[in-house]
Amino acid sequence: MRKTKNLFDIAWTYFLLCLAGFIFAFPCLWLIMASFSAGGSIYSFDGFFPSQLGFNSFALLFNDTVMYNYPKWFANTLFIASFSMIIGTILVILTAYVMSRYRFKSRKAIMKTTLVLGMFPSFMSMIAVYILMTQFNLINNHWGLILIYSAGAPMGYLVQKGFFDTIPISVDEAARIDGATSLMIFLKISLPLSLPMIVYTALTSFTWAWSDFILPKLLLKQRDSYTVAVGLMSLGETEFARFAAGSVFIAVPIVLLYFCLIRLLVEGVSAGAVKG
């Protein structure tokens, strides 16, 4: 009796797992198949899958750049995401480190202020930025996007602060007795110790800029200045295969990165949870 119940339980568990796996994998599989379809429009598909396979959507993506300049969009996105990642990571790590290690007068005030600021819909400042940029004629400028992404990054310092909280302070004190200044302690001791967190921060800020669509949609109006997200949004149903190919092409590097760094990601996510 007990055994059959157990068997039933295992079967049920695996059934649910298969179902979940199917639900999560199927749309991805669908997109990958679609990117290899010979016909371009969504109407040339037979149900979910293309009737004929081929590589022409990828060829079109990179060669037919008159209307949809995918290589240029890709370069734009890479430019914006890389610089936002570098500047944003530096700012976040600095903020988190100071907030974790130092006790100064305005510390609680800063923490409460960031909390309150975080509650304003981020959209609100974007609309303000949009109005301001149109008034000052700064539309279509990639550096505007980079500055907005990286300057907004320190607001999400809590995960990194939680990480620095776990590095024992005795290491710092030992170095201080040996005559190291705070700057040296930060650069020579704390930074090397927190490499995993830096990687996590860099990865998240890169993907944030890489996959955001709201801000570029607001601020980039010329076809040539588009990022991939805005560019792919401008593709209609007749360009479905091209959309799928473009998506697969930018999703693959990110997906590979995630799988390499999944352990770090899990730690980062749960570190933020415990510390708040």
Added chain:
Amino acid sequence: MLEAIKKGGIQVALSALFMGLGQLCQRQVGKGLTYLFLHISALWFFLRYGAVMLRGFITLGERRANPTLNIEGDNSVVMLIMGLFAIIVLIGYLLLYAANIKDAYNTQTLIAAGKKPLRFSAELKSLADKNFYRSALFLPILGVCVFSVIPIVFMILVAFTDFGGNTVPPELVSWTGMDSFFRILTLQQFAPTFFMILNWNVIWAVCATALNYFGGLGLALLLNKKCVKGKLIWRAFPILAFAIPGFINLLAFKFMFSYGGPLNQMIINAGYSPIGFLDLDAKWMARIIGLLINAWLAIPSSMLLAAGILSNMSKDFSEAAKIDGASAFQIFRAITLPFVLFATVPVLISQFIMNFNNFGIFFFLRGGLYIDGYFLASDTDLLINWLYNLTIDNNYYSIGAAVSVVIFIITSIISLTVYVLSPSYRQEDQFK
């Protein structure tokens, strides 16, 4: 600071009179000259530009543009932002002034105690050591101020003007007080839409948060079962969905549910007429599809979160309960759930707020759809989508600003209450 002036000697009084003079008299030449220079440049700024900017902030422009007479009018929006800028400079200047008086007072007490005050160069050096936090926080705070605080303050200010509609530069904008708020809450044009959307927005946020949270928890518990082999592979599927940029998935789902999409093709092939899943009259169907797609996107990350927390949970309690004959469901309800809930209150709040302001889902699925009975919105739109329609597509800037202030008030009341009550806020230093 007042105390410092009262107790301080002549040098402190000199500092209060003219920034930097006190330091010069205390033979702190480098510092004194720096303060003096800053003071003079601030005075120059205010006489030359600041006064005009502050005046423009109050009037928001008086001269209307007149092309026939070739008069260039005032641009109210530029005046508003420049006025804001002048106010920030003014606040910075006042803070600097206070710091200057305090500094003179500190030096005086040091001298009175017979100690030697620090040289200016030594004080600059302390920026890399004792005062490292100041130099480190300078850039982040500057960035947040310029790109988050100023835009937010600007938007709040806009809510109190009549900026928008036909009143955009070169027309002159003026202050109207609480008018925009009254218009949202009472005017026939805005009020019904506002309350209908607010109602749906709250339902959406609650349902979506609960669905994502319990979905993720369920998946994590499933993967945590002893009998599951090959956990890495099973976990890879949700992570795959997690790793693909959200806009790709959203666009893909939009194609999937479109008239030419695969679902409708299969329906047509089976001999039925196509279904407009996201069409004008698809109110609840579109809403439920939105909820499910949102769950598809968000469950992987909440699964990772729950898995991380479950791995921290000690097995003692659940094993003791099992020996006492508790069923799996009882263990979940009485032991696992309280533990996970306790650890994730802050995350739950931030997820609730994120869902409350979830722009992407309905922007992609049913963006730009206007439905009868709603003012520039559709029945799936959340407040944030309405905000977009109002401001970006239709120029109702002041109404949009007022809506965003209302969103802020709602979300902040909810989250502050929960956050302050939660144990993770009160015991911040507990983990050290």
